[in-house]
Each structure stands twice: as structure tokens, then as C-alpha cells.
Amino acid sequence: MVKRYQVAANFIDKYTKKYHPKGTVYETDSEERAEELRKGGFLGEEIQPKPDRAEPPKRSKSGKRKGKGGTGDESG
Numbered sequence: 001m002v003k004r005y006q007v008a009a010n011f012i013d014k015y016t017k018k019y020h021p022k023g024t025v026y027e028t029d030s031e032e033r034a035e036e037l038r039k040g041g042f043l044g045e046e047i048q049p050k051p052d053r054a055e056p057p058k059r060s061k062s063g064k065r066k067g068k069g070g071t072g073d074e075s076g
Contacts, residue, residue: 002029006044011037 005026012019015033020026026043028034037043 002027003031003034004047005034005038006047007042008044009042011040011042 005028007020007022007024007026010020010022020042025047026034026037034043034046
């Protein structure tokens with residue numbers, strides 16, 4: 001499984017020769033390589049995947065949508 005880490009310091013991967021600038025995301029399936037880079041100060045914590053939302057977005061109680069249709073003049 002591929003894990004993702006925030007890059008904490010600029011580095012060039014010694015195996016792939018790829019440049020990874022600070023602030024980007026480093027992906028690897030090697031726990032050992034990630035730990036090596038973390039110990040060297042190049043990677044931050046693992047980025048946790050966002051949980052899936054099981055329920056759909058809630059609507060307002062009136063059920064009306066804002067800003068759809070009409071002239072924008074609601075006075076009558």
C-alpha cells in the first residue's frame with residue numbers, strides 16, 4: 001500500500017535521483033525508506049487519507065436553493 005508523507009526539507013532521492021521540494025507530497029510503499037527519510041529530517045508525518053463520507057450533504061430545512069434562477073429581485 002502506498003503511503004504519503006509531507007516533505008519537510010528539500011532533497012534528491014538517492015535511489016530515484018528525483019528532486020522533492022519542501023511542501024510537496026512524497027509517496028512510497030517502503031516503510032523502511034520512509035523511516036530513513038524521516039530520521040534524516042526530510043519527511044514529516046504520514047498524511048492520513050480522509051475518511052469517506054457515508055451520508056450525503058445536508059440541505060437547509062426549507063429545501064430551497066440560494067442563488068438559482070429569477071432576477072435577483074425577491075421583493076415581488
